[in-house]
Amino acid sequence: MDYEIFEAGDVVLQCQQTLRNAKLAYKTFGTLNSDKDNVIVYPTWYSGQHYENEWLLGEGRALDPNKYFIIIPNLLGNGLSSSPNNTPPPFDKARFPNVTFYDNVKLQHRLVTEKFGIKTIKLVTGWSMGAGQTYQWGALYPDMVELICPFLGSAKTSRHNIVFLEGVKAALTADDAWQNGWYEKPPTKGLRAMGRVYAGWGLSQAFYREQVDIEKMGYASLEDFLIGFWENLFFCRDANNLLTMLWTWQQGDISNNELYHGDFDKALSSIKSKAIVITGKHDLYFPPEDNIYEVKHMPNAELRQTDSIWGHFAGGPGLNQVDVDFIDDSLKTLLAR
Numbered sequence: 001m002d003y004e005i006f007e008a009g010d011v012v013l014q015c016q017q018t019l020r021n022a023k024l025a026y027k028t029f030g031t032l033n034s035d036k037d038n039v040i041v042y043p044t045w046y047s048g049q050h051y052e053n054e055w056l057l058g059e060g061r062a063l064d065p066n067k068y069f070i071i072i073p074n075l076l077g078n079g080l081s082s083s084p085n086n087t088p089p090p091f092d093k094a095r096f097p098n099v100t101f102y103d104n105v106k107l108q109h110r111l112v113t114e115k116f117g118i119k120t121i122k123l124v125t126g127w128s129m130g131a132g133q134t135y136q137w138g139a140l141y142p143d144m145v146e147l148i149c150p151f152l153g154s155a156k157t158s159r160h161n162i163v164f165l166e167g168v169k170a171a172l173t174a175d176d177a178w179q180n181g182w183y184e185k186p187p188t189k190g191l192r193a194m195g196r197v198y199a200g201w202g203l204s205q206a207f208y209r210e211q212v213d214i215e216k217m218g219y220a221s222l223e224d225f226l227i228g229f230w231e232n233l234f235f236c237r238d239a240n241n242l243l244t245m246l247w248t249w250q251q252g253d254i255s256n257n258e259l260y261h262g263d264f265d266k267a268l269s270s271i272k273s274k275a276i277v278i279t280g281k282h283d284l285y286f287p288p289e290d291n292i293y294e295v296k297h298m299p300n301a302e303l304r305q306t307d308s309i310w311g312h313f314a315g316g317p318g319l320n321q322v323d324v325d326f327i328d329d330s331l332k333t334l335l336a337r
Contacts, residue, residue, distance in 0.1 A: 017097035025080035030065035043133040043196035055318025062331030077244035084240035094181025127315035151278035152315030157252035177293035204282035204311035266298035275301035
């Protein structure tokens with residue numbers, strides 16, 4: 001096991017259910033300095049686990065373990081932190097409670113303060129659902145977080161994004177083997193269908209038009225790509241875990257808590273952190289319009305746009321070196337401030 005577990009005890013969630021014996025899986029890189037002020041928090045994305053974040057770390061990069069103490073906390077529901085597949089009855093499988101970004105970040109805050117005694121965080125950054133957690137950190141702990149860099153994600157899940165995810169959910173749960181979450185064997189037809197729905201959204205129209213899957217990724221045909229990349233991406237993951245994280249994504253809203261009572265503009269304006277928000281011209285999940293609105297209401301934020309035809313996947317997980325360098329350069333600029 002290449003990660004550690006923070007044992008959080010019983011945690012009352014926003015849904016008013018208790019996550020009993022809550023576990024937050026995390027991995028650290030680098031060394032916490034004596035002042036405890038070289039901390040970077042880098043949350044995971046939809047279905048991803050900590051090792052799938054490591055593409056952005058390295059010597060000479062912005063997220064350099066030789067300079068910073070980097071904490072990668074695993075999203076609740078991702079199979080390593082408390083999830084439907086690793087929680088004992090009666091709260092396992094379909095009975096696993098609904099969790100929000102707020103629940104995740106509150107638990108992550110406990111990790112950094114209780115486990116490590118950290119009072120100041122240099123940077124919080126993340127892709128997609130990791131970006132949602134990044135915004136949530138900035139809104140919940142504006143005096144603790146110095147810098148944030150959410151990339152290809154949003155502070156509030158749009159209605160269109162929710163509709164897309166309803167299609168993903170419908171594809172997965174249409175499998176007869178699903179059995180309302182009480183399946184005895186994986187709903188493989190549903191998982192394969194989910195991957196194919198995702199394929200039309202994760203990458204841009206230009207990506208397919210220019211046949212990047214064949215010309216640069218080495219797949220023999222479009223069908224080869226749909227099976228080898230997209231079906232394979234979800235085929236090995238637990239269906240209940242995927243649906244738990246999907247619900248978290250759909251409910252994304254940094255203002256849905258006792259601090260802001262649904263006032264989204266107030267939540268955005270409360271983010272004191274200096275910020276670079278990276279948006280993607282061809283991101284079909286999180287279009288630039290959402291990020292333009294957010295930055296307009298954040299007091300210390302700058303917007304940067306990537307024109308990458310890799311669409312949402314310009315944000316990760318490290319598939320295209322040009323995109324990796326764009327994110328890394330933005331992080332270096334932000335950290336230099």
